[in-house]
Amino acid sequence: MKKGIVTALLVFFCFLLQTGVMERISFGGIMPNLLLILSASFGFMCGERTGLLTGFFCGFLADIFSAYGAGGGYGDLIGFYALLYMMIGYWNGKCTRMFYPEDLKLPLFLITVSDLALNLVCYCVMFLLRARLNLGYYFLHIILPEAVYTLIISFIAYPVFLAVAKRLDKPQRGSDE
Numbered sequence: 001m002k003k004g005i006v007t008a009l010l011v012f013f014c015f016l017l018q019t020g021v022m023e024r025i026s027f028g029g030i031m032p033n034l035l036l037i038l039s040a041s042f043g044f045m046c047g048e049r050t051g052l053l054t055g056f057f058c059g060f061l062a063d064i065f066s067a068y069g070a071g072g073g074y075g076d077l078i079g080f081y082a083l084l085y086m087m088i089g090y091w092n093g094k095c096t097r098m099f100y101p102e103d104l105k106l107p108l109f110l111i112t113v114s115d116l117a118l119n120l121v122c123y124c125v126m127f128l129l130r131a132r133l134n135l136g137y138y139f140l141h142i143i144l145p146e147a148v149y150t151l152i153i154s155f156i157a158y159p160v161f162l163a164v165a166k167r168l169d170k171p172q173r174g175s176d177e
Helices: 002-024 034-046 048-067 080-093 105-126 135-176
Strands: none
Touching: 002 034, 002 048, 002 135, 034 048, 034 080, 034 105, 034 135, 048 080, 080 105, 105 135
16 A cells, blocks of 8 residues: 555656656757656566556556647547556566666666657657658657666666665565565
């Protein structure tokens, strides 16, 4: 119960940071994706189910925000981000067996791959299917810079999420023994 409430608050806090603070520190309209970092991190640290649920709520908030036009979004694709973030959380949860808290390389690699995959799917659905075929331009000017920026912010955000997850697991481990 406590873990669910803290995770929900963390999702909401990351959403507020994503929509408020990150827009102010964007470079040329490119900003890091905190909701993706959270979904991938919780999937990786806590497993498939937690990653799936965290991803759903992160994507749901992104859908709501983009539906009302504030995110420059595509209101006709309600549920699109919820599905993508769920898949990201779930697939990162598949890597839980390789999780070592002190190792940063694998989580940061998975976050970067998740960001690249998310943006490539967004390109295919939102641009390619609408006959905008300039993938090279989109990749070099939007996808790659966002992946790099998300990776840089992950160096700060991932250890914070890891500390929260460890803190939430401590009481549960004590009660299991």
